[in-house]
Amino acid sequence: MSLPADFDVRERVREANDIVDVVGSSLELRRQGSSFVARCPWHDDKKPSLSVNPVRQSWKCWPCDIGGDVFSFVMRRDGVSFPEALKILADRAGIEIQRSGTPVEKGSVDDKATLLSAMKWAEERFFNYLEKSPAAAVVRDYLQQRGIDEENRVRFRIGFAPDQWDWLLGAALDAGFSPQILQAVGLALARNSGSGHYDFFRGRLMFPIYDLQDRPIAFGGRHVPMIGDQSGGKYMNTSETKLFSKSQHLYALNMARQPMQRQRQALVMEGYTDVIAARQHGIETAVACLGVAVGESHVRLLKRFVDQIVLVLDGDAAGQRRADEVVELFVAADVDMRVLTLPQGQDPADFLNEQGADAFKELVAQAPDAIDHKLARATDGVDLVRDTHAASAALDSMLRLVAKSPQNGNTLRTEQTVMRLARTFGLPAETLQRRIDEHRQDPRQRREFKRQPEPAAPPAPVRRQPITGIDRELFELMIEMSELVPQALEAIEPRWLATDTARALMTVYEDLELEGHDLDIQNVLLAVEDAHLKGVLVNFQQSVDDKAATVNGPPEERMQAVIDRFRGTELSHQRQQTLKELESSQLDDEEEMELLKQMFAQERTRQGLLTPPPSSE
Ligand SMILES: [Zn+2]
Structure with missing residues (x-):
């Protein structure tokens, strides 16, 4: 491993973006002692719980147990990855991130x-x-x-x-x-x-x-x-430009984003005046598409912020048609979508003005999910018992729809849908499931699959192993006094640490030292991209401060004690290993003697380490 190639750019971007400015541009900050506080946008925050430390350039919300540096703040705020956050902050500071190709001329139509x-x-x-x-x-x-x-x-x-x-x-x-x-x-x-x-x-x-x-x-x-x-x-x-694409941007998402993250729900309306009407009635999670139906990119964008998307449609025939068009998209995208159809002839503004926000929220809560909506539409006016022809056509259209859901997606939801269809049409669920499988194999169906971009594979679950015990003591000491880091790196091997996370962190320190950077926490944060790990580091830093008054002895001595404990543990591991070899393997006398000698040597070292040094008095 080595440090990321853009480490120097990261440093420049960090220097150019004071965390107080960046947080302050999206949240209202109030000074409190040497820090700043704001109401946390990620939980229902009555008091300002999110604190920003200008000296450490870090942020923290204790109730949410999240925190980090300026990069992880932007990652969370905008729902983006580390490279995107880096780009956003570089843009903000006017720092050009080197890209391949010709540089853009300042002031040109490409700039x-x-x-x-x-x-x-x-x-x-x-x-x-x-x-x-x-x-x-x-x-x-x-x-x-x-x-x-x-x-x-x-x-x-x-x-x-x-x-x-x-x-x-x-x-x-x-x-x-x-x-x-x-x-x-x-x-x-x-x-x-x-x-x-x-x-x-x-x-x-x-x-x-x-x-x-x-x-x-x-x-x-x-x-x-x-x-x-x-x-x-x-x-x-506005037509498509370098800045704007109607298939990728949503009206008022910049304002609705934080309420959405709190409520985990987005309302997609048909026009910007609908969104404004909703806001006037205290509904803050509404956005609108601009001159285009909801598309895949919109859904992907919203999925960063919410678990559920409610499509709010005018109660006219055109609204119904639009719903039918997008239902398939949502099924294929494996997202919890609801379809809210307003009463005949009304748009959200009419409804809100006449019935108020509570009645509207009631409609949202009762909105059927996409499949139910489609089922109601497909069977509307069909006599499922007598009109077998119409009934099978309706069933077939439903099964084709279900077959579009990703096979690695939410299988529970698919099973529930199959059960629902079985009840509605009075057929065994196994028969329906078999038919769905056939549709999935149908080449025509497969072509349709191909036309849609592959649904992104779910990210591999990251095992979040907490860093505890002596590993944590070690990192806290390295944060407390970065001058001690070289000594620790010299004495402790990464493989002695208990978790992958801790070992990776140790490697970051090694890389920083190898490339001659300062070994302070700021640089470690800069090298780490994972938002969770950044939060862990900020916690460690906080706990170093909290313990400052109660801790015993100078850091140098405490570091030596930690190193001794690591070595002691490692030596007893080695001893057990040697013992095992002695017991299990067929050794000749000479080899056995050699192993025993090693073992005694290890044991003496271990004893020496564990015996307290004689008192100097
Ligand atoms: Zn919070």
């Missing part, structure tokens, strides 16, 4: 940083216009009539694009953004004839869409009656 700042500039401009311009008063009134109050207008940063061809373009040059940049982020279009560009959004309410770092990356534009024409439709969204 993500420039595109992001153009979006930020435009978002502010749209927002300020709606907030402040006298000409926008009529639009503010319109929003009010539509039930969007000022608080939520500000919360969702709703803006307005006046009905002009160059309102944005005209100001962009002064702000340093060329028409090509505006075109690259989807805010301007090139004229078909001649040269020049024109604004893409004209006379529209602007709903910004943010990435998980709260940066605007796209807009939804809604036509306002009496302003401008409706060419382009009632809703217009």
Whole structure:
């Protein structure tokens, strides 16, 4: 093993991202003594339980028993892996992570940083216009009539694009953004004839869409009656750009993410105004797709944060059709999906305004799962007893659907579904299961499987072996006084430690020493990618501080004692090994003598180690 190749980049990224700033950009921090505290987003936190230590650059929530460094905070906050967290923090600090290929020219249409700042500039401009311009008063009134109050207008940063061809373009040059940049982020279009560009959004309410770092990356534009024409439709969204993909981003996910993580549930609605209406009624876990049905990438994204996805559909025929289309997707993705169909002719905003949030939550709680929903649809109006033709068609469509569920997925759920179908259609479960297996082997079915990306194999369960006893004492001492690390590395072999986790940690120390880095806890944290292990290290560090007042003797002596105990244990292992060899093997006299001599030598060393040194008095 050796240190990760990007260790130096990690160091730079860590230096450039103060943990107080990073945590403070997503949580409200309050100073408390030498630390900061915030309400923990991962449990229902009444008092601020999450603490941030600016000196150690660490964070910790005791009730959740989680903690770590700035990287593991971002990993948890955004539900990403270590390399992604590194990338996010590098972006934040403007540090370029070396990638293969040609470097991107600053300020060009390929430069993500420039595109992001153009979006930020435009978002502010749209927002300020709606907030402040006298000409926008009529639009503010319109929003009010539509039930969007000022608080939520500000919360969702709703803006307005006046009905002009160059309102944005005209100001962009002064702000340093060329028409090509505006075109690259989807805010301007090139004229078909001649040269020049024109604004893409004209006379529209602007709903910004943010990435998980709260940066605007796209807009939804809604036509306002009496302003401008409706060419382009009632809703217009930013097309695909370098920053935004409608199949991968969700409206308001940046805001809903933390409530989702607490409630383990996401509500996927059909429009951004639905999401805003939900928020006005205190429902914080709603998101919306933009101009596209829920797709695989959306599901994968949401699965990072929740266990259950509730699809909220308008009570019209189109809503039903959309549900039918996505049900298969959810079955194949092996996710707990519910389908909430609103009463005839209503959208979430109507329902919430008329019936209130409690009635809505009741609907959510009662929403059938995807298979039940499909079953109800397939058997709707079918006489299962008399109309055998229609009944078998319905059954077959259900079995084909169940056959799409991943075979390594939730088998319990599949079994329950089969039982349910058996009851509904009055057939033996074994027969149905056999039919499902046949569908799974059907080449047509297999092709369909292929078309969908392979479901990711479930990650191998990580055995979380706690580091305890003398292993823990050793690491705490190395954290307490990093000057003692070389001595410990010299005297103790990693294989003497009790668990894989402890051995791996020891190897990290070895690598750091080998490559001439400081042996402090900060560097160990930097070399470790596993969020859980980072948390363990922060715990050790805390416990070193807690014990500081009560611990006896200088660290040098305590380290020597720990080393002696390790060696003592190792020697008695060796002795047992030798004894075993003596008993089991056919040795000639000479070999036996040799082994015995070794054993006595080991024993003397062990005794010497275990005998307390004679008192000097
Ligand atoms: Zn917590």
